Amino acid sequence: MPTVVNDVKSFAAERAWGARDIAEIEGATVRLHWTNEPYRWHINDGPEVFVVLDGAVRMHYREGGQENDVLLRAGEIFVADVGDEHIAHPVGEARILVIEKKGSV
Incomplete structure (x- = not known):
């Protein structure tokens, strides 16, 4: 049976x-987090797919030993690879939808 998630903004x-x-x-x-x-x-x-559904998230990440960040708003996606x-x-x-390998941190 299909599932409808219609309480994202109030979750x-x-x-x-x-x-x-x-x-x-x-x-x-x-x-849904x-x-x-x-x-x-x-x-x-x-890999981890991080979709902001409601609100905003500042995602910090390290690349080449340097810390960077990006502000994600509703509808925007961040993909972290292995x-x-x-x-x-x-x-x-x-509220964030996260898609990742089962049991990942």
């Missing part, structure tokens, strides 16, 4: 980065 979790599982596709998870706090610096063991060190800092509350 909230009990803690920062709490999530609702939306789907699993061939070893990858699709999760809510947060109002930064995550932590990390490197995924597979080995890309990054951290997400929401600007207030944000």
Whole structure:
């Protein structure tokens, strides 16, 4: 049966980065996250697709030993490949769709 997620803008979790599982596709998870706090610096063991659905997120990433950042607004996407060190800092509350290898950090 198809699934409709129509409460994205009102979705909230009990803690920062709490999530609702939306789907699993061939070893990858699709999760809706809510947060109002930064995550932590990390490197995924597979690609990660990060879609801002509501709010804004300043994504910091390291490239060639230098820290960079980009402000992502609703409808914008950040893709981290294997080995890309990054951290997400929401600007207030944000709701993010994350697609990544199941069990990734």
